[in-house]
Amino acid sequence: MATESHSILGGKVRVYRRENSSRWQCSTRVKGRNCRASTGEDSLSLAKEFAEDWFFKIRSQANSGALPAKTRVEKTFDAAAAKYLEEYDVITGGTRNRVYVTGNARRLRLHLLPFFGGLPLSEVTSARIHAYRVMRHQTAPNGKPPARNTLHQEIVTLRQVLKTAIRHGWLTHLPDMSAPYRHAEKVSHRAWFSGTEYKQLYLATRKRAEEHAGKRFGWHAAQLHDYVLFMANTGLRPDEANRLQYRDVEIVVDDETGETILLIQVRGKRGVGYCKSTTNAVYPFERLLERNLPKADDLVFPGNHVVMLNNILEEESLKFDREGNRRTAYSLRHTYICLRLMEGADIYQIAKNCRTSVEMIEKYYASHIGTSISAAAINVKRKAKSKRQIVEHARRNRHQMVQGNNILE
Structure with a gap:
C-alpha cells in the first residue's frame, strides 16, 4: 500500500x-x-x-x-474484470441465478470499472477501496447515498474480480476490504404480522373478495384471499409459491396428529424439499381446486398479486411495522415462523419444514419472540439463609478441618 x-x-x-x-x-x-x-x-x-x-x-x-x-x-483491473466475466458463468455451470450474474456485470460496468478500470492490480489497495466507498456516497444522485446492501454487493463483486486475478497469478493477495469506522450493527427482525394484524389482513382480503364477487376483478380478489391464507399456513417463499403446481400438493391425513394437512413438494432456491402445512391451509387449497378446475401441471398461483396486496396493506395501515420495516408477500412466511414459535413448536422442525437453518431462525426470528425465553429458568428464587444458619455452617466446616488435621498427624 x-x-x-x-x-x-x-x-x-x-x-x-x-x-x-x-x-x-x-x-x-x-x-x-x-x-x-x-x-x-x-x-x-x-x-x-x-x-x-x-x-x-x-x-x-x-x-x-x-x-x-x-x-x-x-495486469490492470479491467483486464481481470474481463477475465472474470468470461469465466464466471462457465465455471458455475449456469447454476447461479441469472439476475445475480447480470447484476454483477452491471455493477462492474456502472461503478467499479469507471473507478478502478485503468489501475494496476497491485494498486487496488485498502485505501483505494475506502476512497471508492467515499466516492459512492459523495456522488450519489439527489444526495441519497446507496443502501448498505447495495454497497456490500459491489464490494463482493470487486472481491470476486480480485480472486480471479489471484487464480491467474496476477495478484499475490487480497487487500483488506472491511469498512473502516464500522460499528456493530443491530440485528433487525424480519417484518411479520402479529396474530391480531394477520387476522386484520385476512379479514380485509375476505371482504375484498366478497365485494368483487361476480365482477371484473372477482377472480383476482378470491385468489389473493386464498394466497394469503395458504402462504401464512405453509411458510413457503414467494418464489416457491410461484413455481408450485397442483401436482406438487397432496391432501393427506397426518399419522401423528390425525389432522388433515397439505403435503407439499417444494421447488425453490434450496432445491427440492417437502413442507407440511397446518390444517388451515386445506380449505383455501380446496377452494382453489373448485374455482380453477386445474390440470396437474397448472400453476397454483398463476397471477401476480403484488398490486392488490400492496393496496390492501396501505388501506389497513399494515404496510410498515413499528420499526419501519416494509411488509411484502415474504412477510407471510415470516408470520408463519413467528406464530409457530409462539405456539411452542420445535425450532429444528420449523427450520426443516421451511428449508432454512436453525441459526437463521434464532438470529432473525426467535430473538424477538417473548415466548422463547423461559420465565421459570430466569425467575429462580432461592431461600436466603438466616444468620444462625450461616454461623452453624461455618462452625461445621471448622470442625471438619480440625478432624482432618488430627488424622494427618
Whole structure:
C-alpha cells in the first residue's frame, strides 16, 4: 500500500513509496501496458531522476518492439474484470441465478470499472477501496447515498474480480476490504404480522373478495384471499409459491396428529424439499381446486398479486411495522415462523419444514419472540439463609478441618 506518491513528467510517471519500505518505486503506462520498477533510492530527488531516465529508456525500447527483460508488466483491473466475466458463468455451470450474474456485470460496468478500470492490480489497495466507498456516497444522485446492501454487493463483486486475478497469478493477495469506522450493527427482525394484524389482513382480503364477487376483478380478489391464507399456513417463499403446481400438493391425513394437512413438494432456491402445512391451509387449497378446475401441471398461483396486496396493506395501515420495516408477500412466511414459535413448536422442525437453518431462525426470528425465553429458568428464587444458619455452617466446616488435621498427624 503506497503511503506517499508523486507524479512527474506531466503525470506520465508516478513515483511512490510503499508502507514499511524506505525505497522509492516508479510506474508508468507504455503501449497500453503498466510497467513498474524499483528505483533503489531512499532520496526522493534521486528517485525522480532515476524514474525519468527509466521512463525514456523503456519508451524507446517499447517503440522498437521489446521491453527490457527485467521490466515487470502488470495486469490492470479491467483486464481481470474481463477475465472474470468470461469465466464466471462457465465455471458455475449456469447454476447461479441469472439476475445475480447480470447484476454483477452491471455493477462492474456502472461503478467499479469507471473507478478502478485503468489501475494496476497491485494498486487496488485498502485505501483505494475506502476512497471508492467515499466516492459512492459523495456522488450519489439527489444526495441519497446507496443502501448498505447495495454497497456490500459491489464490494463482493470487486472481491470476486480480485480472486480471479489471484487464480491467474496476477495478484499475490487480497487487500483488506472491511469498512473502516464500522460499528456493530443491530440485528433487525424480519417484518411479520402479529396474530391480531394477520387476522386484520385476512379479514380485509375476505371482504375484498366478497365485494368483487361476480365482477371484473372477482377472480383476482378470491385468489389473493386464498394466497394469503395458504402462504401464512405453509411458510413457503414467494418464489416457491410461484413455481408450485397442483401436482406438487397432496391432501393427506397426518399419522401423528390425525389432522388433515397439505403435503407439499417444494421447488425453490434450496432445491427440492417437502413442507407440511397446518390444517388451515386445506380449505383455501380446496377452494382453489373448485374455482380453477386445474390440470396437474397448472400453476397454483398463476397471477401476480403484488398490486392488490400492496393496496390492501396501505388501506389497513399494515404496510410498515413499528420499526419501519416494509411488509411484502415474504412477510407471510415470516408470520408463519413467528406464530409457530409462539405456539411452542420445535425450532429444528420449523427450520426443516421451511428449508432454512436453525441459526437463521434464532438470529432473525426467535430473538424477538417473548415466548422463547423461559420465565421459570430466569425467575429462580432461592431461600436466603438466616444468620444462625450461616454461623452453624461455618462452625461445621471448622470442625471438619480440625478432624482432618488430627488424622494427618
